[in-house]
Amino acid sequence: MSEEMKRTGKRRIGLFGGTFNPIHLGHLRGAEEIREAFRLDGVIFIPSAIPPHKAMEEIIDARHRLEMVRLAIASNPYFSISDIELSRSGKSYTIDTLRHFRERCADSLFFILGGDAFVEIETWKDFQNLFTLCHFIVMARPGFQKTPLANRLPGALSSAFQPDVEAMTWVHSSGHRLVFKEISFLDISSTKVRELIERGESVRYLIPPETETYIHQHGLYRRREGMGDFSAQKG
Ligand code: ATP
Numbered sequence: 001m002s003e004e005m006k007r008t009g010k011r012r013i014g015l016f017g018g019t020f021n022p023i024h025l026g027h028l029r030g031a032e033e034i035r036e037a038f039r040l041d042g043v044i045f046i047p048s049a050i051p052p053h054k055a056m057e058e059i060i061d062a063r064h065r066l067e068m069v070r071l072a073i074a075s076n077p078y079f080s081i082s083d084i085e086l087s088r089s090g091k092s093y094t095i096d097t098l099r100h101f102r103e104r105c106a107d108s109l110f111f112i113l114g115g116d117a118f119v120e121i122e123t124w125k126d127f128q129n130l131f132t133l134c135h136f137i138v139m140a141r142p143g144f145q146k147t148p149l150a151n152r153l154p155g156a157l158s159s160a161f162q163p164d165v166e167a168m169t170w171v172h173s174s175g176h177r178l179v180f181k182e183i184s185f186l187d188i189s190s191t192k193v194r195e196l197i198e199r200g201e202s203v204r205y206l207i208p209p210e211t212e213t214y215i216h217q218h219g220l221y222r223r224r225e226g227m228g229d230f231s232a233q234k235g
Contacts, residue, residue, distance in 0.1 A: 003039065004108060011107040014043035015134070017085070017094055019190065020065050021058070022215065023072045024207045026188035030139045033183045034112050035078055038137065042078050043112070045069050048085045048092035058194070060220055062086045071210035093125040098133040109134035115141060115180075122156050131160065131172040138178070141185040152180055197221040 004012055016031050023045075031043045047065045059065075066083055073079035084100055085092040094111070101109055111134050118138045121127050130136070149163050153170060161170040161178060170178040188206050196203050198221055203212060215221060 011041040012039060012110065013101075013105075013107045014038070014040045014110045014112050014137070015046060015097070015101060016043055016112040017046045017048060017092075017097060019059060020045070020047045020069050021060060021190045022065065022068045022193060022207060022211055022220075024188045024190060024193055024211075025205070026186040028072060028076075028208065029186055030114070030183050031079065031112065032076070034110075034137055034139060034181060037181055038110060038179075040078070040110065041107075042080060045073060045079065045081045046085055046097060047081070047083070049088065050091045064214075064218060064220060068211045068214055071214055072208045074210070095124070095126040095130055095133075098130060102133045110137050111135070112137050112139065114139050115144065119154070122154050128157075128160060131157075131176050131178065132174040133176075135176045136178045138180045139183045139185070140180045142182055144180060145182050147180075153178075194221045 004010055014031065014035060016027070018027060020027065027045075031045070034040070035043050047062060047069055049062050063086075066081065066086060069081050073081060085097055088096065098109070098111065111130070113136070115138055118136075121130075124130065145168075149165060149168060149170070153161060160173055162173075163169075164171050164177075167177075168180075172178065193203050193206055196206070197215065200222075203215075207215075
């Protein structure tokens with residue numbers, strides 16, 4: 001239990017959105033380091049149904065991605081999964097997901113994302129309002145800490161934030177914080193995993209064994225016509 005929860009009864013919850021196509025050890029290790037560093041009481045993985053920024057033909061059926069996340073996090077009592085973006089119709093916008101959680105719980109919420117996703121944040125729907133809903137934690141690559149605070153924000157955001165130089169964070173006019181946290185970034189991407197599988201090469205030690213077994217059982221990522229058909233690929 002975090003100190004905040006003991007004091008206020010509020011949990012500290014991380015929200016980790018992604019395509020997870022498929023989930024890999026970079027996602028899992030990043031989430032675990034952030035959980036520990038920020039004393040989060042839990043991290044909720046939120047697979048997106050139709051991500052606004054990605055080419056759909058590369059993305060397999062959401063139910064496969066959800067199941068792979070479920071298997072990958074099963075042994076971690078701090079990790080859980082939400083299918084909120086899958087149960088909503090249309091594109092998965094983070095602003096809608098954050099509103100959903102904000103309206104339904106009084107917990108302190110921390111949206112977790114990678115540095116590569118953060119640099120594109122100005123293209124996200126209603127991006128200015130994202131920061132009115134929760135704190136943001138950006139997982140940064142080693143060495144990032146040397147980047148001066150002033151150079152960490154995209155221009156369109158700078159007027160809404162004040163630097164807290166001592167804490168090396170930005171404080172939004174709503175009071176929420178934007179924190180950059182260096183993690184031991186594993187150079188793994190879902191793209192790389194998909195490419196290896198397509199070429200018939202090993203993905204061992206890049207994804208959890210449970211996920212690997214699932215991919216093989218369902219013949220995922222091997223060839224285009226095998227992708228995305230959940231009903232046809234059982235066992
Ligand atoms: P793709 O290669 O298909 O673009 P991806 O590996 O970037 O996928 P996503 O599901 O798009 O995976 O990422 C979800 C979130 O996890 C994003 O915020 C992304 O920045 C972050 N992330 C991706 N890879 C890593 C990694 N190796 N370490 C830490 N965070 C990561």
